[in-house]
Amino acid sequence: MLDLSRIFGRKNNSKDAAKDRLKLVLVHDRANVSPEFLQKIKDEIMQVLAKYMDVSDGGLDINLTTATGEDGKSRVPAITANIPIKSIKQK
Amino acid sequence: MSQVIVVTSGKGGVGKTTTTANLGVGLSKLGKKVVLIDTDIGLRNLDVVLGLENRIVYDLVDVVTGVCTPKQAAIKDKRFDGLFLIPAAQTKDKDSVTIEQMQDLCEKLKEDYDFIIIDCPAGIEQGFKNAIAGADKALIVTTPEVSAVRDADRIIGLLEANEIEEHYLIINRIRPDMVRRGDMMNVDDIIDILNIDLIGIVPDDQDIIISTNKGEPAVVNPKSLAGQGYRNITERLNGNNVPLMDLEGNTFLGKLKKLFTKKQ
Known part of the structure; x- marks a missing residue:
């Protein structure tokens, strides 16, 4: 379906x-x-x-964001972690 | 059945007092008996917005401390039959009123009025707690700005914590031109974020400033767009289901867009 609002409206607007x-x-x-x-x-x-x-301590990035809830619609809080690994300790 | 309604927002300057005044006048025009209570102690304003500033004898603190009866303090608006105002005290501080005193007052007023509308101060401190204490339902006023919407979200959380489950949103000062350009959040955006029922929208309108200058609420001006927004809200408070104001419909592009965008 042609969505005219997409053509008329600019993307990345301030709202x-x-x-x-x-x-x-x-x-x-x-x-x-x-x-x-x-x-x-x-x-x-x-x-x-x-x-x-x-x-590495420096590259650590842990944040609170949102994810889609179990019902597939609502937004729920989520923790995302991005932690670079230098090496894995072998036992 | 009487309704005790608190008009609140969290953020200051979004239009709580203007909304209270307009809804009060609008409901009185529908034949209801209405009392408005200004709970912003120390920063009294509802009296000037209504043009009743020269008629104050007693104030809210006088009523709750028993200096006078609610009937004595309620100023009768001579222009609008059935409209009364209990003004805030100007020279006392917010701790002059307690939660229990407000609950008692609201119960008493229910015997005499159809609508008791409470104008809440900005903030979430004692003044807010007093204002919501006796309320059955809340109207949360916000504007399409990040700061106002954020504060509205906080207020909704606090209302739920205080077991005021029935609460509705009023989106004030919408600018259709900016919404069209994508430079202002639209009604759906805000509802989506706050997840709350909407009771009305009020477009940004110069008539509000002009009517406030004169002390004559815009709701009685048939040409005012904001007045129309407020008239619709009073109808809904009165139990009549009126459609939401069409802000897009007035322009050619709006009409064109409506033709092509499918309802989801």
Whole structure:
């Protein structure tokens, strides 16, 4: 189906930025997660990982974002972690 | 059945007082007996928006502390039959009223009025807690801006925590031209983010400033677009299902777009 709103409307307009930023900030507001709390989670994840592999502290990136919920529609909070591994410890 | 409705927003300056005044006048025009309560103690404003600033004798603190009866404090608006205002105290602080006092007052007012509409102060402190204490339902006013929508979300959370389950959103100051350009969040965007029922939209309208200058709410101006938005909300509060205002329909492009975009 031809969607004229896509032709007439420009992409990347400022309301999309507003929506995206709002969604992210509301995840944090609703989850009521403080930076200290998130830091604590980061530290403990690192402790567990350090038992099995050599990971770099600097490249660590753990964030609260949203994911699609089980019903396939609603947005739910999610933790995403991006942790570069230097080497894996072999037993 | 009387309704106690609190008008709240979290963020300041989004139009709580203007909304309270317009809904009060609109409901009185529908033949209802309405009392408006300004709970913004120390920053009284509903009186000037309504043009009743010269008629204040008693205020909200006088009522709850028993200096006068609710009837004595309620200023009768001579222009609109059935409309009354209990103004905020200007020289006292927000702790002059307690949650229990507000609950008692709302219960008492239910005996005499069809609608009790409470204008809530900005913020989430004592003034907010007092304003929502006696309310059965809440109208959350927001504007299509990130800061206002964020605060509205916080307020919805607090209302739910305080067991005010019945709450509706009013989106104020919509600019159809900016929405069309994609430079302002539209009604669906905001509903999608806040996940709450909408009770009405109010377009941005110079008439609001002009009517506030005069102390005559825009809801009685048949030419005002914002007035139309407020009239629709009063109808819905009164139980009549009126369609949402069509902001796109007035333009050629809007009509064209409506022809081609399918309803999802």
